[in-house]
Amino acid sequence: MRHTYSHIDLDERRKIARWRTAGISVEIIAEKLGRHRSTIFRELKRNTFVDKLIPDLNGYYCVTAHDMACERRAKLRKLAQFSHVRQSVIDRILHGWSPQQIAGRMRLERHPISVSHETIYKFAYSADGQAIKLWRHLPEHRARRRPRHA
Structure with a gap:
């Protein structure tokens, strides 16, 4: 059975912030949004604003949370952004290096x-x-990646 996943968008983050301010539990928020409660817990943990100088400002703010998530997502595209790093990775794979090396x-x-x-690995696949055909030069030589927990 395949699952389709979607990232939490700004509208959902607004609802989460509003409902958390109203004191609604994470389980009920998850149910209302049609998501698993661990998704909401993860969202709150990863995207809660923390100010060490003024702790009173700490909290979950939808726009700040969205910016934090977008910034984190942009970091995943390093091989697309930096062609010299990409070429270096390709060259090393072609010379028999593993991704870990x-x-x-x-x-x-x-x-x-x-x-x-x-x-x-994500880039190779x-x-x-x-x-x-970078996969041919990887240690396992598989055309497709196997799921982690299959």
Whole structure:
């Protein structure tokens, strides 16, 4: 059975903020939005504003939460944004390096732009990676990724 997932949008974040201010429980908010309660808990944990200087300002604000989520999402596109990093990753994969080795070497060399091994795998199995058949040079040589918990 396949599930389709969608990111929480600004409208849903407005509802979450309004209902949390009204004191409604996370379980009821999740039910009203048609999402799992862990999704709402994760949203509140990851996107709650914290001010160390003025703790009274701490809280969940929908616009701030949306900006935080968008900023975090933009960081995932490093290989698309930085062509020199992308080319370096491709070259190393073609020379037989594993994604773990590439990510580890970038951290060791303290590159200003580093990527995780998971980002490299996602790139290798993306449309761009499939076009140049990067998967053939990965340790497992699979054309498709297996689900983690299958």
